[in-house]
Amino acid sequence: MLKFSDQVPAAEHEQRCRHDYQISCNNCRLASICLPIALEASDIDQLDSIVQRGRPLQKGEHAYREHDVFSAVYAVRSGTLKAYRVTDDGQEQITGFYFPGEILGMDGISKNRHASSATALETAAICEIPFERLGELSARIPSLQRHFFQLMSQEIAYDQQLITQLGKNSAEQRIAALLVSISARNSERKLSATSFRLPMSRADIGNYLGLTVETVSRVFGRFQKAGLLAVDNKEISILDVDQLRNAANGIGGVTKA
Amino acid sequence: MLKFSDQVPAAEHEQRCRHDYQISCNNCRLASICLPIALEASDIDQLDSIVQRGRPLQKGEHAYREHDVFSAVYAVRSGTLKAYRVTDDGQEQITGFYFPGEILGMDGISKNRHASSATALETAAICEIPFERLGELSARIPSLQRHFFQLMSQEIAYDQQLITQLGKNSAEQRIAALLVSISARNSERKLSATSFRLPMSRADIGNYLGLTVETVSRVFGRFQKAGLLAVDNKEISILDVDQLRNAANGIGGVTKA
DNA sequence: CGCCTGGTTGAGAATCATCAACATCTGTGG
């Protein structure tokens, strides 16, 4: 128990000193998102003891890379990451953005190698959760096992959502949907749902949604002109939530308004 | 142990009589795909005892429906299923095709309700695996737990593959990739990799790949004219595997040849 | 200050969707 801190007191000391390191699962304000609700205090301690908290990732640094041997999943503590894979012809395809409280790296379990790379879009702190240990712990704590099944299932559901987006929706619908999604995830983290800074570039947005930078830029322009958004570079204010949500569902796009 | 057959001898008797029902995990020829390799014989018996085998699904019948309470995942024994969700504006979006040996329904775990519907494309036999019991069993059999994590992770990886397809690739690339995928999955099941019958309609293919029926039809035509395929309605023969694989990766599409 | 990255805007081109007509297949009932 508490092996990590027992064995590496120096590292723990470092944790106590840098304010960003000292968080444990017990006092992490993201616990409600990242952790199962049903865990007992003692269980949380056990989970806490296997979680490794390294130094923050600088923008562009990788949490892991495609084809790396898989050993852990990661929880975002602060900042934002993007996951992407490189296609056979060398292009990058972003498969997801990960905000605080969200878990990434679960695509690596099946082949024991990461199926994607993950890099920080801005300075980010992450918790590394060794998967071997997590498996052991899950076998002992049913609610933890269930929670992990749920997390993976959620990832599947998210991906299917995106598949639907890409298969059926116009550029406007996709972008509106992304903004709605970011807004919702912000409010889950007790941040503003209507006013936030996009951590990713236009190129990233386009890549993720299967659009070009130019199209992204134009759609932002149209949304702004239509009074749905105020856009100042990466600063976004949603002015008309309902209409944005409608646009995401293809009801009354901006073009026809 | 063997609760199912102990408690419901009548049902078991029915299983013994109809040849399609009598399979157990022990003698199922798909075990190598569906089951973890590492399971001991006694473990397989335990898993076998929780698996329910119902009557076959007729074409169009549902294994489960979106929003149904989630209680089980399903393994395909024979036939093919498609999973789809209905968008807010009432359109259908297919999220996957499932061939024998593959597992579906894992997207329902997170919300305890199915996130998609699954229906048979042709007469199909499926194994129902109650998830609650599977969780208990997984906690006791580490390799089973690991296998299930792997299965879910594989689903994530598949979905991300499709996302990449939809985001970046042309109609030709998408269709070539689907054919390559079906071919590969066929050969994994010891069936012909070059000659097979598509279980799904053109409309399903188009829906899945984000294309219209007409485009699907035209691409099949072009592939045929270019000598990559022989297409006779749903019967497909791959004549030039390498070129088809290249087309899937965008190398030397048919249009420019 | 000037370079470089990231973002915006414009004009033309291309892929794919839409609309429409037609062909083929399936299965149902006479």
Add this chain to the structure above:
DNA sequence: CCACAGATGTTGATGATTCTCAACCAGGCG
């Protein structure tokens, strides 16, 4: 067994959304 109807698939002509290419603008950093 054939005929017919509905579903499924093919083919053609036209058009729209989005991509491509290109120029230009803004901000950050050496």
